[in-house]
Amino acid sequence: MASFNGLGMHMGNLAILSTAESRSISAENPTGEKGKGAMATPDPAKSPARKLGRGWKAAPYVVIEPGEVKVLAEIAGAGAIAQIWMTPTGAWRSSILRIYWDGSPEPSVECPVGDFFACGWNKYAQVSSLAVCVNPGSAFNCYWEMPFRKRCLITMSNTADSAMILFYQINYVLTEVPTDAAYFHAQFRRVHPLPYKEVYTIVDGITGRGQYVGTYMAWGVHNSGWWGEGEIKFFMDGDAEFPTICGTGTEDYFCGSYNFDVGKENGGYREFTTPYAGLPQVIRPDGLYASQQRFGMYRWHIADPIRFKRDLRVTIQALGWLGDPRKGAEFLPLQDDIASVAYWYQTLPAAKFPPLPSPDYLRIV
Incomplete structure (x- = not known):
């Protein structure tokens, strides 16, 4: 696939320097801001990190309640999503992934999470491909390049009757996007x-x-x-x-x-x-x-x-x-x-x- 300004690295260009800035969004850094990861304070009653304090895996996942639409990522400016990893609980057809580009009111991605990651029957199957990998036990990985010029919004909707737990990480770069990138x-x-x-x-x-x-x-x-x-x-x-x-x-x-x-x-x-x-x-x-x-x-x-x-x-x-x-x-x-x-x-x-x-x-x- 095409690459630009540091995105889409492969073995032949890993040594080439770039002005792109690497960022990552997860429950531990929901905004992806520089120097803002692992800042959560552990719950003093429930957290396994309650005796360890901040910086010790205090907020590694989010809970999405029945009927809730959870914003996973909201990124301003120009750049590109490089990789998405997640492991959702519950029925995968009940978890709807949506992605919106550049302020559009309509999603450009709208898909049950399992099907999006080539695992549509709510049962694990190993997938080892360039674009999508599914690894034990329910680790969904996506490597499609996803450039945007003004804004990226990623949400997960829980249409089930019970809450779901979602561990996730969205890796991206802030960089200029060429005019011919779709x-x-x-x-x-x-x-x-x-x-x-x-x-x-x-x-x-x-x-x-x-x-x-x-x-x-x-x-x-x-x-x-x-x-x-x-x-x-x-x-x-x-x-x-x-x-x-x-x-x-x-x-x-x-x-x-x-x-x-x-x-x-x-x-x-x-x-x-x-x-x-x-x-x-x-x-x-x-x-x-x-x-x-x-x-x-x-x-x-x-x-x-x-x-x-x-x-x-x-x-x-x-x-x-x-x-x-x-x-x-x-x-x-x-x-x-x-x-x-x-x-x-x-x-x-x-x-x-x-x-x-x-x-x-x-x-x-």
Whole structure:
């Protein structure tokens, strides 16, 4: 990915000096100000640091009450988010992450926290990629570059009925941002179940100039048999009925092949996680109440961003088999539980996102 003035460091430029100023926001320094970390006074009755005093891990997390919208970061000036780490408690679909750029009233990122970090089924799965890492036991890490010119606002909403605890750290730089740097966006969608013969829309209504950089999907299968024959399609810059880019199958788009299946004798579906693509999560039926197969997949277009000049729409088909594909079977449109996150950069202003589904609709059961 592009870097500027000290952001996006890699092994080839770590020795290059920069005028960028490093800052970090956490519960121990909620404003990110220079020299303002670890200033909290321990609670004399409850804090484990009550005998140690200030500076001894007195405020390492925040509590977000039911219905509360908690401001995690509010940064004035120009700069860029470099890394986000957090480990939220509770149901991840009930915790909504939102990010606003340069004073916009509408979020450019609006997503349940687990799905944003490529872990959509409220269960841990190891993710080892360039853009997102999920590490034991529930450590979410994001490395997407997120430049801003005037202001950055990051919030977390708790839509659950109980309080959540959030440890978090947001690392960023204060620096000049070049005129050709675009703004990061991420949009969540879910359809459950997908209506028969309806194509699933990952994202539509994108207007402006930019590049599409990633897809995460949490796919719950309702039928027996293989479920991933559907093609992903990118309609850009005025495409109508037919897209400019059309893939050859779901597992192909996520950089796998032949059903992600290594054969029954080798364990069937095989999880994998790589820098650019992965199937890090396969949730298998247990023979009792966990009756459906569920999959988590990501594909980052870091080496091959999909450029658009005016507009973009991305869809994928839910397609299985009616009968044996080795004996002349037909495709079967599926009615699955599908959720997705689309990631892209674009100019502002951006089109308003569709309303996020209700907490009941988002719930994973």
